[in-house]
Amino acid sequence: MGDWPAVAKVINERMTTLGLTQKRLAEVSRVSTATLRQIQQGQDKNRQPAVLTAISRALGFPDSYLQEVADKGRAPAVRSDEPAAVAELRDQLADLRERVAAIESRLELIRSD
Known part of the structure; x- marks a missing residue:
């Protein structure tokens, strides 16, 4: 069990901040768009930890970030000693x-031709 509405909120807000589409996040995280859509809608399903880890990474969060949101019902507190530059580096x-994912996708298309 988990707090899936809280996870959905964090994902959707981060996607907006980064300017990511659902399709792009699915490509980067290598999570199906159907699964991602369900998570974004806060649907309560049993998720493999690897799915949340992959989405966390794709969004520039620590690996366990979304699992902590699911477990605690809120985003983990940002360390106060973390400089703003670190947050900017995460976004970058x-x-x-x-x-890189876009380049990999293009290379796969070229290879399949």
């Missing part, structure tokens, strides 16, 4: 992950 890392 998420952007780089997205770009």
Whole structure:
């Protein structure tokens, strides 16, 4: 069991912040769009920890971030000693992950031709 509405809220807010579409997040996280859609809608289902880990990574969060949200019903507190530059680096890392995933997708298309 978990607090799936809280997980949905965190994911949807982060996607908006990063300018990510559902399709793009699915590609980057390698989670199906159907599963991602269910999570974004807060549907209560038993999820494999690897799914939440993959989405957390794709959104630039620590691996266990979304699992903590599911367990506690709220986003983990941001460490007060973490500089704003670290948050910016997390956002940049998420952007780089997205770009690498796009490159990988294009390479797969080229290879399949």
